[in-house]
Amino acid sequence: MTVPPSLVEASESLKVFPLPSAVLLPHSVLPLHIFEPRYRELVRDALAGDQVMALAQLAPGWEPSYAGRPALQPLMCAGLIVWHEVLENGRYNILLQGVCRARLVSELPAERLYRQVRVELLPDFPYEGPEEEQLRQAVFELAGRVPPSFSEGLLPAVARASGGTLADVVAAAIIPEPERRQELLAELDVRKRLDAVTGEVGELMARLQPVKPTGPLN
Structure with missing residues (x-):
């Protein structure tokens, strides 16, 4: 960066x-x-x-x-x-x-x-690892459980971002609590930050039900 x-x-x-x-x-x-x-x-x-x-x-x-x-x-x-x-x-x-x-x-x-x-x-150092794809897949799954108005803005950003930026973009979108955001701000290890945010997405999905379709099914 x-x-x-x-x-x-x-x-x-x-x-x-x-x-x-x-x-x-x-x-x-x-x-x-x-x-x-x-x-x-x-x-x-x-x-x-x-x-x-x-x-x-x-x-x-x-x-x-x-x-x-x-x-x-x-x-x-x-x-x-x-x-x-x-x-x-x-x-x-x-x-x-x-x-x-x-x-x-x-x-x-x-x-x-x-x-x-x-x-x-x-600034974050460049990072590539399997944790990036794991977080992206978790966000794509989350998109099926939240209103389109939320996922429409998040998905393009997730597709473009990588490394620490990816973790920060997702964290900013899904974590409202100042204490937890501060913990992630203080996490300088990009791999650990990606893992932590993936866990946050998983916890959020566990609390949500899939959004029911509003239009015709065929």
């Missing part, structure tokens, strides 16, 4: 938005409503520059100190703002596209309302 030069440059002072309720995965897009003053400033500065920012989870026990600078989980996702809408009172709606995993190295001194960190970017 080739990391865009803008992310490489930003890795020394990466703008970070800690959000306990959501986890961004590479190769997925997350809609966000930005209303806190410190994150309105973050988005404003990002839009005026390279459009780069990261989404991060807070370490357990963050609740009493959310207004300050509670500890961050070490693995986060760096991404690009690919669309934005300016609202009244300086708020924003944005679409943040995940690009690359990043490991926290250090937090920079507070110079802005928002937080900035130095990170090590962690």
